[in-house]
Amino acid sequence: MxxxxxxxxxxxxxxxxxxxxxxxxxxxxxxxxxxxxxxxxxxxxxxxxxxxxxxxxxxxxxxxxxxxxxxxxxxxxxxxxxxxxxxxxxxxxxxxxxxxxxxxRSPWLDVVIPLAALMAGAAVPGLARRFAARRRLG
Known part of the structure; x- marks a missing residue:
């Protein structure tokens, strides 16, 4: 129209x-x-x-x-x-x-989830130390 x-x-x-x-x-x-x-x-x-x-x-x-x-x-x-x-x-x-x-299940889930957990576990201690150091300085 x-x-x-x-x-x-x-x-x-x-x-x-x-x-x-x-x-x-x-x-x-x-x-x-x-x-x-x-x-x-x-x-x-x-x-x-x-x-x-x-x-x-x-x-x-x-x-x-x-x-x-x-x-x-x-x-x-x-x-x-x-x-x-x-x-x-x-x-x-x-x-x-x-x-x-x-x-x-997707085969990627069998790889990605454990890999993400491993990376998070490796990163958390370093991030916690940096956070604690900033709190002491501030």
């Missing part, structure tokens, strides 16, 4: 647009699951493993009409799109009638 000053503003959402948006959301949602990303549960030697994933869905849709520099120049347009992101979070292990969730 065009304002009195000739600028373009978003067109109102019509029933057709709402229907297209609903179809887009349904289509993306039907395809986003841990099964699609990681496959079906696997059973071997009496143990069933079911993958667990965090799935995020993003989508958008928009349209506009407007008037260009000349009085006869008008136009309209629209579009939409979406995407899916999946991250492995763990798996459910079913064994002997008991289900257990086992998270998948």
């Amino acid at each position: 065009t304002d009195s000053d000739g600028s373009t503003r978003p067109a109102p959402l019509t029933a057709t647009h709402a229907s297209q948006l609903e179809h887009l959301v349904e289509e993306i949602g039907s395809r986003a699951s841990a099964t699609v990303v990681y496959g079906e549960p696997v059973t071997a030697e009496g143990v069933t493993v079911i993958p667990v994933a965090e799935v995020a869905i993003g989508f958008g849709f928009g349209g506009a009409t407007g008037r260009g520099a000349g009085a006869a120049t008008t136009g309209e347009g629209g579009g939409g799109g979406g995407g899916v992101r999946a991250k492995p979070r763990g798996f459910i292990e079913i064994k002997d009638g008991a289900a257990t969730y086992k998270p998948v």
Whole structure:
């Protein structure tokens, strides 16, 4: 739509647009699951493993009409799109009638956390001495 000053503003959402948006959301949602990303549960030697994933869905849709520099120049347009992101979070292990969730940890956590603790432990005594020396001088 065009304002009195000739600028373009978003067109109102019509029933057709709402229907297209609903179809887009349904289509993306039907395809986003841990099964699609990681496959079906696997059973071997009496143990069933079911993958667990965090799935995020993003989508958008928009349209506009407007008037260009000349009085006869008008136009309209629209579009939409979406995407899916999946991250492995763990798996459910079913064994002997008991289900257990086992998270998948980032290997960096096994390195970064101990390294940060070691560095903090090495730095604290020196910082404590400097702080104590400043208090004596001040």
